[in-house]
Amino acid sequence: MSKSIKCLPNKIHKMDRFLEICLLIILSKESGYGYILLGHLEEYGFSQEELNVGSLYRVLRGMEKNGLVSSVWETSSQGPDKRVYEITEVGKSELSWWMEVLAERREKIKFVLEKYNYLKESKLL
């Protein structure tokens, strides 16, 4: 079914700013620019094909606007200029706050999955 093979991967990450959260974690380890962050995101399940680059850049701009990251232009001998992002203290505390949210989300999901499995076992479904 087209839904299962196409929509499922896209649905998984649809969790209110999940991309932003992943970016904050990646940038906690080391600074980076948009195009290279694309690669780092694969580890988090964002395949190059799924993730549309436009969203990534827009999210990054938004994060700087909100003070979570700061950027500087870096001129390289090879390739176009890169806007390199660095996480700020505000970004770090925001990340810490998001981790609380994620922990709670995880619990909610766990609860729902268990409810469903119980229904299955009870032959109610």
Add this chain to the structure above:
Amino acid sequence: MSKSIKCLPNKIHKMDRFLEICLLIILSKESGYGYILLGHLEEYGFSQEELNVGSLYRVLRGMEKNGLVSSVWETSSQGPDKRVYEITEVGKSELSWWMEVLAERREKIKFVLEKYNYLKESKLL
């Protein structure tokens, strides 16, 4: 901070149609109408104050529009008429599909939380 005490509970459920998923599970057990579903939702973490009733009703109407549930009006001796919802076969298979999505979301969240904890332990944060 107002963010921590006010926004966190709202953010937790912001996972693309989480309300719809919960409703599908509740309606799998037994049919029900909007106002009473409000009560059942507390178990899933939707407190009466947080959850705005309008959204609930709109989601239910949308679910019927998409064939996930069907409704009949029930006239009661006490109180206004109730629109009682029942899950359909389409709704059941949709629910099964959502459980796959939730399982994957859970894994993504787990991955991110572990990444963060590793950063903490490594004193990188």
Add this chain to the structure above:
DNA sequence: ATATACTATATGCACAATGCACATAGAGGA
């Protein structure tokens, strides 16, 4: 020289999901 591919960043438009506020109305009690 020219074309193509790769690197790199960004915007315009549209849609779906959600939140806030408000509208409607029946029933029961003070």
Add this chain to the structure above:
DNA sequence: TCCTCTATGTGCATTGTGCATATAGTATAT
């Protein structure tokens, strides 16, 4: 008559996201 509780819904705006497109520098091959 007024208020509260039950019960269902709509209007409007905002946010998050996706798709398509624009822009431009660099490298490599033809």
